[in-house]
Amino acid sequence: MKFAIQVNEGPYTHQASDTAYQFTKAALEKGHEVFRVFFYHDGVNNGTRLTTPPQDDRNVINRWAALAEQYNLDLVICVAAAQRRGIADADESKRNGKDADNIHPRFRISGLGQLIEAGIQSDRLVVFGD
Amino acid sequence: MSEEMMEGGGTIKKFCYINRKAPYGTVYALESLEVVLIGAAFEQDVSLVFVDDGVFQITKGQDTAGIEQKNFSPTYRALEMYDVEKLYVEREALEARGLSEEDLIVDVQVMSAAEIRDLLEEQDVVLSF
Numbered sequence: 001m002k003f004a005i006q007v008n009e010g011p012y013t014h015q016a017s018d019t020a021y022q023f024t025k026a027a028l029e030k031g032h033e034v035f036r037v038f039f040y041h042d043g044v045n046n047g048t049r050l051t052t053p054p055q056d057d058r059n060v061i062n063r064w065a066a067l068a069e070q071y072n073l074d075l076v077i078c079v080a081a082a083q084r085r086g087i088a089d090a091d092e093s094k095r096n097g098k099d100a101d102n103i104h105p106r107f108r109i110s111g112l113g114q115l116i117e118a119g120i121q122s123d124r125l126v127v128f129g130d
Numbered sequence: 131m132s133e134e135m136m137e138g139g140g141t142i143k144k145f146c147y148i149n150r151k152a153p154y155g156t157v158y159a160l161e162s163l164e165v166v167l168i169g170a171a172f173e174q175d176v177s178l179v180f181v182d183d184g185v186f187q188i189t190k191g192q193d194t195a196g197i198e199q200k201n202f203s204p205t206y207r208a209l210e211m212y213d214v215e216k217l218y219v220e221r222e223a224l225e226a227r228g229l230s231e232e233d234l235i236v237d238v239q240v241m242s243a244a245e246i247r248d249l250l251e252e253q254d255v256v257l258s259f
Contacts, residue, residue, distance in 0.1 A: 006257070008158075041161055080164060084157075112168040119255040120141055120172065127258050 003027055004118035005037040008129025010045035011060035012053070017046050020128035021063060028071050036074045036118040037064070039107075041129070044082045047075070047107035065106035075107040076114045143254035145174045149184035150259065153203065154194065159187045160202055162259035167205075170212035177216040177253070178209075179246060180238070185223045188234045206236050220246055 005024055009016035024034055039046050051061045068075050077087060083096070089109050093101040103109065119125045147166055153159045166178065180188060187203070194201040209215070217238040224230060224240065231240055241249065250256060 008259075040165075041157060081161060112165050113172070115165065115257075116145075116169040116172045116174070119145060119257070120143055120174070125255050125257065127256075129258070 001027075001124065002033045002035050002122045004035050004115075004122035004125045006115065006118075006125060006127045006129075007037065007039045007043040007046060008041045008127065010042035011051065013042075014130060016128040016130065017043065017060055017064075018058075020126075021060070021067065023126065023128070024073070025067055028067070028073075034071070034073060035122045036076055036114065037068075038115045038118055039075070039077045040081055040112075040115065042081075042085065043129070044077045044085055044087045047077045047082075047087055047104055048102045049104035050102050061104055065104055068106045077103070077107050077109045078115070079109050079111055082109055140173075143174055144177070144252060145169065145255045145257070146177045146179060146250060146253040148179045148181065148250075148256060148258045149187055150182045152183040153187040153192065154197060154199060158259045159184070162257075163202065163205055165257065165259075166209070166214060167212060170214055173213075174255075176214050177218060177249070178214065179218045179220070179249065181220040181223050181243075181246065183223075183227075185219055185227060185229060185234075188217075188219075188236055188238070189229065190233055190235050203235060209236070218246060218249060 005020055007017050007020045011017050028034060053059055067073060088101045089103040090101045092109055147162055149162055151158045188206050192201050192203045217236055219238045219240050220243055221240050222243050
């Protein structure tokens with residue numbers, strides 16, 4: 001089956017991103033396809049490379065990135081939601097006159113159309129959030 | 131699953147947006163509306179469902195001056211121009227909040243929770259906000 005995943009909450013405060021990760025990993029290990037993981041609302045905070053959790057805790061961001069590396073996953077951060085919350089890649093940072101970017105290189109920033117397309121292209125869209 | 135092909139080979143799916151939360155207090159309602167507006171360009175078969183505190187999103191007379199946030203409720207009236215015309219509201223949610231259809235800024239179809247359950251059963255893609 002072909003899944004699309006939507007993550008609506010940021011890391012650590014809510015379990016949504018952890019659960020989405022576990023679901024995505026399990027689906028991939030079972031041989032299913034994951035068309036895209038789309039991060040929306042505070043979910044865009046899952047894509048900052050500056051996250052520094054305590055050493056004995058999981059690193060939610062790096063864990064997504066590693067899964068993406070292993071399975072060539074498409075991790076997409078919503079641009080509109082990212083701009084509100086200060087998540088930027090080099091292009092976005094420059095375009096908006098900011099002095100830094102913070103996106104993890106395994107994620108990419110794109111528009112909401114990517115979420116709709118994922119819904120169209122996949123057999124199931126699974127939403128993780130509150 | 132009810133999929134049909136539109137001209138040009140694209141797929142038309144039944145997209146349903148479930149709005150569960152009050153318009154202010156959290157950003158979910160506003161950002162849900164942004165998805166609906168962007169999604170309209172994809173010419174899918176779109177429905178909006180308002181349940182729980184989500185019914186407050188489309189109540190008349192919203193005044194947000196005191197919280198210094200934008201009153202985005204007029205945007206719901208513009209949905210018609212985007213060919214988003216299927217709006218469903220849960221009767222039990224209205225009644226529990228002392229609201230009726232007359233309190234709403236847009237034309238909707240009021241449905242029981244059981245009817246909304248059946249509606250969701252027919253959908254291909256359900257986005258919950």
